Amino acid sequence: MKKVFLAVSLCVACCVNSFSQVVVPAVDKSPLDISYYPNNFALLKIQDKVTEPLIARVIYSRPQKNNRTIFGDLIEYGKVWRLGANEATEIEFFQNVKIGGTAVKKGRYTIYGIPNADKWTIIINKELDTWGSFKYDQKKDILRLDVPVTKETTSTESFSMFFEKATTGFTLNAVWDSSRVSLPISL
Amino acid sequence: MQFGTVLEYLCQYHCNLNCMFLKKITWRVLFCCATFPFVLNGCRQQADVKRTPVQVDSLATTDKNPYVTYDQSPMDMSYYPVNYPLLKMNKQDSTGLIARAIYSRPHKKNRTIFSYSPQSLCQYGKEWRLGANEATEIDFFRNVIIGGKTVSKGTYVIYCIPEPDKWTIVLNSNLYTWGLHTDTTKDILRTIVPVQRQSPALEDFTMVFMDAPEGADLLMAWDNVKTVLPINFSK
Numbered sequence: 001m002k003k004v005f006l007a008v009s010l011c012v013a014c015c016v017n018s019f020s021q022v023v024v025p026a027v028d029k030s031p032l033d034i035s036y037y038p039n040n041f042a043l044l045k046i047q048d049k050v051t052e053p054l055i056a057r058v059i060y061s062r063p064q065k066n067n068r069t070i071f072g073d074l075i076e077y078g079k080v081w082r083l084g085a086n087e088a089t090e091i092e093f094f095q096n097v098k099i100g101g102t103a104v105k106k107g108r109y110t111i112y113g114i115p116n117a118d119k120w121t122i123i124i125n126k127e128l129d130t131w132g133s134f135k136y137d138q139k140k141d142i143l144r145l146d147v148p149v150t151k152e153t154t155s156t157e158s159f160s161m162f163f164e165k166a167t168t169g170f171t172l173n174a175v176w177d178s179s180r181v182s183l184p185i186s187l
Numbered sequence: 188m189q190f191g192t193v194l195e196y197l198c199q200y201h202c203n204l205n206c207m208f209l210k211k212i213t214w215r216v217l218f219c220c221a222t223f224p225f226v227l228n229g230c231r232q233q234a235d236v237k238r239t240p241v242q243v244d245s246l247a248t249t250d251k252n253p254y255v256t257y258d259q260s261p262m263d264m265s266y267y268p269v270n271y272p273l274l275k276m277n278k279q280d281s282t283g284l285i286a287r288a289i290y291s292r293p294h295k296k297n298r299t300i301f302s303y304s305p306q307s308l309c310q311y312g313k314e315w316r317l318g319a320n321e322a323t324e325i326d327f328f329r330n331v332i333i334g335g336k337t338v339s340k341g342t343y344v345i346y347c348i349p350e351p352d353k354w355t356i357v358l359n360s361n362l363y364t365w366g367l368h369t370d371t372t373k374d375i376l377r378t379i380v381p382v383q384r385q386s387p388a389l390e391d392f393t394m395v396f397m398d399a400p401e402g403a404d405l406l407m408a409w410d411n412v413k414t415v416l417p418i419n420f421s422k
């Protein structure tokens with residue numbers, strides 16, 4: 001019996017060991033990307049072309065349209081969306097900012113969106129390093145702001161987030177398929 | 188990233204069962220043994236799938252993105268504990284977040300990666316950003332010990348100086364920079380790790396954390412080379 005027990009233990013130990021080996025992740029189908037404000041801050045920095053300090057960056061994953069209907073189908077209207085794929089999208093402010101009249105202290109946040117046909121509700125939430133929006137907790141919201149959807153004439157294949165300078169501060173833009181929203185951020 | 192497959196959950200479940208066996212839940216042993224070949228096979232298949240590189244060129248050419256170029260060397264993020272956001276979501280995290288690396292993943296594409304030649308991608312003796320595009324970033328969410336020195340929690344740039352048999356790994360405080368414009372006056376720490384050979388060659392540069400008895404190991408692997416940086420902390 002002991003020998004059987006030993007053999008079974010060895011078998012299980014091998015099995016456990018096989019799991020402890022590293023799984024090398026393939027290049028992600030929805031790869032991660034970073035956008036800075038000021039735009040291309042890291043490049044500007046090494047070229048000594050920085051004229052204003054680093055203010056914000058967003059870290060998000062970039063799913064592809066792949067001939068699918070995105071908003072209202074793949075991304076359901078009225079439901080909290082991670083603004084990307086995989087991990088929930090992260091936004092970091094390197095100084096205090098204001099969004100929709102609400103003060104946001106410098107630091108890391110998770111940013112979600114609730115898409116609708118004509119407007120999206122953008123959510124800044126303090127729960128960090130989370131996956132998807134499956135465990136989204138409204139009690140941890142810092143702010144919510146409705147922004148209008150503008151329709152574009154061309155369709156964008158991969159989900160894109162980027163900052164643009166505005167008259168007062170800057171905007172964070174999210175574009176996918178033929179929809180675009182802009183979140184105003186002021187300093 | 189990309190760990191949310193059903194198969195992986197099954198593997199985790201199976202692994203949990205095995206651990207429970209060690210706690211003397213004997214009837215499950217029989218189940219484990221009976222299903223062992225299938226699950227192991229499944230995991231091997233999973234590993235094969237994960238090793239299949241995405242055709243990045245085809246992605247790039249089909250993407251007509253006017254806003255943000257789709258990157259040839261896409262970024263990725265590795266956590267320790269491994270898959271922390273997923274663990275957290277499933278309430279399986281016991282230690283809290285300890286580290287994460289944000290890096291870009293260049294591809295081998297039949298090129299010579301490490302050599303003395305100035306034409307090689309990573310020339311021996313020259314600093315390399317451990318990736319592509321922006322300098323690679325590592326965050327520690329608590330104090331850790333690397334090469335016998337305490338590293339305070341915070342954000343660092345991590346780069347290396349590859350050589351045939353060893354890499355010098357450097358942590359640097361000059362953040363949010365691009366490529367190799369490294370300011371060595373802002374180096375925080377240097378430590379030397381040995382180079383191990385691996386076969387087959389790895390197409391995409393990879394950084395992942397692994398469990399270690401006294402903390403975690405950061406595995407850095409590309410082509411036929413891999414190194415491991417031990418990161419110590421109390422668990």
